[in-house]
Structures are given as structure tokens and as C-alpha cells.
Amino acid sequence: MATIQQIDYGTPKSTSEKMVNLTIDGVKVAVPEGTSIMRAAMEMGTQIPKLCASDMMEAFGSCRLCLVEIQGRNGTPASCTTPVAEGMVVHTQTDRLKRLRKGVMELYISEHPLDCLTCSANGDCELQDMAGAVGLREVRYGYDGQRHPNPGIDASNPYFTYEPSKCIVCSRCVRACEEVQGTFALTIAGRGFDSVVSPSQQQPFIDSECVSCGACVQACPTATLNEKRTIEIGTPEHERITTCAYCGVGCAFKAEMRGEELVRMVPWKDGKANRGHSCVKGRFAFGYATHRDRILKPMIRAKITDPWREVSWDEAINYTASEFKRIQAKYGRASVGGITSSRCTNEETFLVQKLVRAGFGNNNVDTCARVCHSPTGYGLKTTYGTSAGTQDFDSVEHSDVIMIIGANPTDGHPVFASRMKRRLRQGAKLIILDPRRIDLVRTPHIEADYHLPLKPGTNVAVVTSLAHVVVTEGLVNEAFVRERCDWDEFQDWAAFVSLPRHSPEEVEKVSGVPAEAIRGAARLYAKGGNGAIYYGLGVTEHSQGSTTVMAIANLAMATGNIGRQGVGVNPLRGQNNVQGSCDMGSFPHEVSGYRHVSEDATRAMFESLWGRPLDSEPGLRIPNMIDAALDGSFKGIYIQGEDILQSDPNTQHMAAGLAAMECVVVQDLFLIETANYAHVFLPGSTFLEKDGTFTNAERRIQPVRRVMSPLNGFEDWQITQMLSNALGFPMNYTHPSEIMDEIARLTPTFAGVSYKKLDELGSVQWPCNEAAPEGTPIMHINGFVRGKGKFVITEYVATDEKTGPRYPLLLTTGRILSQYNVGAQTRRTDNVIWHEEDVLEIHPHDAEQRGIRDGDWIKVASRAGETTLRAQITERVAPGVVYTTFHHPTTQVNVVTTEFSDWATNCPEYKVTAVQVSPSNGPSEWQEEYEELTRQSRRIAERLVAAE
Ligand code: SF4
Ligand code: SF4
């Protein structure tokens, strides 16, 4: 493995199609109009010295190192800020230029500390490189000149330090924070020689508005901003490209290593999802991979009340296989099932569902998408014919109006949010439908044109009302609808949405959104140019989740906002591979590529390759498995990388179901909450320890590459393979690429995917097949996958979960930037500094009525259960609505969520729970018991580590 060089071209690539011809150092070149001279030279291989320029940001022109001479022009302009012109003749290396550049470098070096040999950036410092590039051999002003202000090293951020004495005030960090990240946390304070980089109001980084994305650290050409791990370990010596294992954005990274130690994760500029950017989780929060809590040896126990017994892999696998065989012999073929992981690779997910369908001989397989985006699959397949988003992320750069529904991109999908914010700063309009005032409603240089703070549970009413305005005010794109959609269905739908009960004035009564705001938002979306919709779990996790997805799809079709750049309907998917786990056939009714198990021809294809008959009846979903366990007919489950006890609703019900089973097998990194009910624990591997692929929210299949040996001895797919072999269903893969070849053979939308292609192209978006050998960035360009687009009637039905005198408030849930899902990974990193506990956001009015002060312990009770956490009083939530996150198991917010779920897919209604909030003295009894259980698990883990 070698070092992968990434050239910094100094300024961003121009997208112009018009070419300009010029001559640089006697060589004729042609580049797109708008290209800087610096970039034109770099592209032909001539490196002009530079310090303040970087191709991640617009040119700034402050260091004066990149000077060039242009024939016929006076002076020596900066090549980074000077665009090319037709016929221009440029010289980059003349005696005059050499003299000037040396002079500039002399000034920089005369005031820079000369501790290069011990500096953490040694060998990775652009200032050092430039001194060499300009041939600096002496400094006429000496080395003991006055230094810039040096307030001392700021090490307050857990991941990087700021050492002002090394700053050359190039402003790259400030511009990275503004242009790449869009947070505007940094400024240059002071003037002239006293200039210094200042986080917020000259505060420590940790107290500033900084969100620790690391863009400034990456941009800094010196060691002024430097990662603590690099300081501690030294500079890396080899690297591999891989994909972040946190969220559905799917950022590509260079994993930079020293031996088998990961030094740092550097966002990969050629990564098509992230374009060189990242968030705090992907860049810094990988410490969980080597955390002492990781369980590395298999364990078994006959009863869940017994202590764990550490055993060999052979014993664990044979015990599991014999238990599943025993259970099936006693209770029948359908008495066992499996759950695939949206954190594992496509290949691993595919194997788990293969094991269930062919090894277990039933279709009892499900995935965590059940509790997040299953309504997306249902809704988009019904209306458009494909269970996935329509665009690539680049598309947002062509959007004129962006509508965000039930999503909080700056916390949930931060890197895509940064791209979106850039487009908004360029002037795109913004509409937000959310009960909560998310950051994007108002953030530096961005203000939503419309924020529709709808009452939780009224999405269908409001989106249908937007359609009402579009239809009744004559804003339908009739040409598009006539050509692309079923016209009869459209007419039925148009008549339906036009009914007076869908008017904004009527809908205001149920949703609380002012009618004028609904009208204004609808007009803006329909008339504002390219309209793009992005939505999240605030749409899907409702009893009408699938209906809302179809209402959104209807709206986009009616306005012609489908099938080209800048438009579309895009679910922002949560987990890194939730799209992939759905694609791979993790649902009980569908094999890979979303084909129903009842299709004879499809089943025949699988049966002939796998040599086993497949069941034509859909199997059990997660909630059905739990119900069946309580009924006594479901007795064994194989759960790979999913903490269903913590992430699924109605915790007590889930716990009772798990406790009723005879063999619960958990394959995971840590003793997660579900493991409290497990009989077998199989240690899993992290994304750093395996090869495979993840598929992100834009259907992009990206490589995951093994950079270190699995600490547990095996990649997750190997464990599934061992189990399958022990069960008597042979699997003999030697590498995940062979699993992908099988997926491609069995799945028409993946027919053209192979590891060779991924190595060549970096990534590819499905469908990828003969018709689209390099993949499909944008779907439905010439027609919908299903043929004609289908308009579906979307009748609003109020949820059965209603507020009343006993439970007068509506609880809704979400996530925050620094934590991820149930927190199993991020809680085991320094990210805990930003979120030590889950809190309940409550409006000042509701808090005052209940005598609750900021920071007080409070009890949240629903008809399902109660939990205790601290209050945070804020106007981010409207009166009558409370909000919390679910990153910490001790709060177990799912104790209060109910069993209501989406009518079509069973996706739980996490976003609406009627609750009462009252003052409390502290954690409740079960929370203290829970704490004790966690302490016990920790002790076991420590004992096992010590025994090694
Ligand atoms: S880490 Fe990111 S948010 Fe923080 S100052 Fe740097 S660029 Fe800005
Ligand atoms: S901290 Fe680094 S990037 Fe920022 S101004 Fe100083 S040298 Fe430039």
C-alpha cells in the first residue's frame, strides 16, 4: 500500500463548456473559461508556488507567492485570482518572479518558529515545501523577529489543537469554515501584524460555534491547526480509500495509517458524495473501533440469567447451529429468523438474508429500515416504480427551490447540508416543513423563505394542501403530466386535492400552519424554477408515513419536478447502508432488487443458483417476530449489527418478546442492550476491518476497504458463512467480491456492478447494467421506471395517538450532529463531550405551566411507559410539542413510544407520542436498575480484556 497523492489545483474547477486557449511557459493549453492561471498551470503539471490558495475554496490572493508574468500586461499578478484569457501568454518562472517569491518567503520565515524538526507537521507542511520550492537559502532579516500574537495553544477541542504562533494568516481556515462547511465560526481578529484567527468571539474552540467538521484543519498549510492523533502518533505512511460507516451521506475518506494504526481519516476529494468534506463523526469519531468495551471472543450461556461463558469460535458456531436445528425440529421451519444490519456491508447483508431464505428455509428476515425508511420503499415504488431517491447529491447545485420535510440535515446529514447551504447562499429559496425550528430555519447567511411548523402527525394534510394550491391556482405542469403520468389517475387526484377540505384555510385548523404560509410555499415550489424535495424520518415514522411519501411524490409530478438535474424526491437515509440493506433483499417479502418472493421466475433464478427451494410466502417483520415470540411460535433469532431493544418502539414489549425466545444470537461490536437477552454473542468487526461495499442515500455503491486485521479474527460475512456451513447450507466465498458477483448475477439493477468497476470508477449509482454501464445518477429522465407516473389519493387520517387531559403534549424525536443512532459507537468516542445525555426540549410556556426550570429532572410519561431526563427550555419547539434524542440507553426514550405504526409497512410512529411531562427527583427505578446492568456488562468486558 502506498501513499495516494491528491493534487491541490489551487482553485476550484470551472464548469464552463467554453474553452480558452493560452500559452504557459511556451506550452499551448486549452482550459474551460473561468479557470485561473494557477489551475491551468497545475493541470499541465507546472506547480506554481502557493500558500493561501486551495482548490476547495475560491481564490483569495493574500500571500503573493503565486505571482506570474503575462505578456503585454504590467506587473506580476497573482495566478490564483487571475482568470485565463484567449491568446494569453504566461511565464511562471522568470528571474523577477524568483526574486519576488524568495522575498515573500523570507518575510514569512523570519517570523515563524523554527522548530521544524520537532513540529508535528514536519514533512506535511506547505510552508516548509514552499521554502524549498522557491529555493530559499537565507533569511536576511534573521530568525528572531517579532512573532504574531501568541495567546498559547488551544487544546480545548478533543480532536485538534490550535497553535497561533505557527499561523501565517492565510485565511484558509476561515474560508474553509465559510465556503466548505458553511458555519462561519472563524474570523481574523486584529489588524496587520496583530492579526490572529479567532473562533467566534476569541473563544476557545470548544466554546465557539465550531461543529468540529475539521475542514479548517485540513485546509491549514502549517501545524497551526493540527490533529491530536498526528501530534501523538506522527505522520502516516500509507493509506487506502474507504467509506464512512456512520450516515447515509457516504463520505469517502483516505484512511491514513502507520502500520495497522489508523492515524487520521482525510476526506477524499474525488469522493462523489462528499467532494472532500466530512463531519465530526466520519473524520474524528473512529475511536470506538479499538475501544476497550469491544468484545473479541464469542460467548454463550444457556439462560439469559446465567453468566456469559467465553468459548472458541467452533463451539459458538456449533452451539448456535445445533440450537437453531433443535428449535426448527421442535417448533417448525418458521420458528426462527434473522435481522440484517444497515451498518454492515451489502455483501454481509446479502449473506444473512440468503442464510435465512435458503438455510433456515423461510422468509423471516427483516432490517432496521423497518423502523425508518420502509415507507419510502413502499411510497416511491408505488408512484415511480423504484424504492429509492431520484437524484445524486450534485443535483442540489442546480436547485432553485429546496423543500425540506421532516429532516434536519445539519445534524443528521451534515456534509450534504453543507452542500445544500452553499446553494442556498448562492440564492436558492428554502421551504421547511418541521414542527421544530431546525438550524436551517435561520443560520448564518441563510434564512428559510417559509417555515411551516406543523403539528406532529399532520404531514399528509399539509402536503396535500400544498397540492391543493398547485391545482386550484393553475400551477400544474400539464405538459409534463400528460406526457409522463397516468392522465386519468391525475384527474381523479386533482379533483380530490381540490376539495375544499384540503384548502390551506381548512388545513390550518388541524396543522396549526397559517394558511398564507401554505399558499406561499406552494406557489414558490411550483413557480420558483427547479424544485427539489429532501425528506427524512419526520415523514416516514408516522402512522401515515407511506401516505406522506406518496403525497410528496404526487406534488413533484404535478409540478414537473422529476427527471432532470436540480429537482426530484430524495429521502435522506439514516444509516450508512440502510439503502443497501433494503436493496439486498432484507425485507420478508422481497429478494434483492425489490422483487416479490411470490414471483415464480425470480424465485426460480435464486433456487437454481442456491440449490434450495424458496418459500413463496412473505415472512415475518420484526414486530410480527416479537408478537410470534410472545405467542410461543417464534423461538430463535440471528441479529447481525442491530440493537432492536434500544432502537425499536415499546421497549417493554420488545424485551418480553426477546425473553420468550430460546436462542437469541447477537453479532455485534459491543454488549449492546439487545445482548442482555442473548444466549450467544458473536463478536463483530468494524468497517476498518473488512472489505465490501456500502450504498448511500443517492444509490451510490462505494467500496469499503480493510485497513487493519479484524480484532475478533473474522469479518462479519465470514461469521455468517461459518454459521451457514454448520447449519448444512454450504457457502464457500473466499472474498466479498465473489458475493458481489453473485448479487450482480441475481439482481438486474446490479448486473453491471463489480469490484473491478468500483476500482475503476470509484463508485457507481444503481441501476448499473447493460443499459447504464456507468450507473444512473438521476432516475426517471425519459420516463418513470414503472411506465406512467402514478398519482395516488392521499386522504389524511389523524393518528390514533391523540393528546388529551392525561397526555396533553406531543413528543417527537430526532438526532444530533455529534451522536449517531443509539450511540453504541459515538458514545465510545470523545464525541460525548458534546452530548453527555439526552434532554427534553420544552417550550418556555409549557415549562412554566408545570413549574419546570432549565436543567431540572423531569418525568415523561405516555400510556406505554415513562422515563426520566433533564429539561432544556427552548423556543425551538412550539408550545404543545416536546422533543428529545435517543442516543443514550439510560434514557430509553422508546419506553414511552407506542405500538402505532405505518399502515403499509409497520414503520413505528416514533414522531408522535402523546405524553405528560412533570417535575421529578431523578432517574426512575428501572433506569437505576438499567445502569447497574450496564455496569455489569462493563465489568464482564473488562474481565475478558484482562484475561487475554
Ligand atoms: S472545525 Fe469546521 S466548523 Fe469548526 S472552525 Fe473548523 S471549519 Fe469551522
Ligand atoms: S490557522 Fe492555518 S489556515 Fe488558518 S490562517 Fe493560520 S495558517 Fe492559515
Ligand code: SF4
Ligand atoms: S456526513 Fe455522514 S457519511 Fe459523511 S462523515 Fe459525517 S457521518 Fe460520515
Ligand code: FES
Ligand atoms: S496562492 Fe495566490 S496569492 Fe496566495
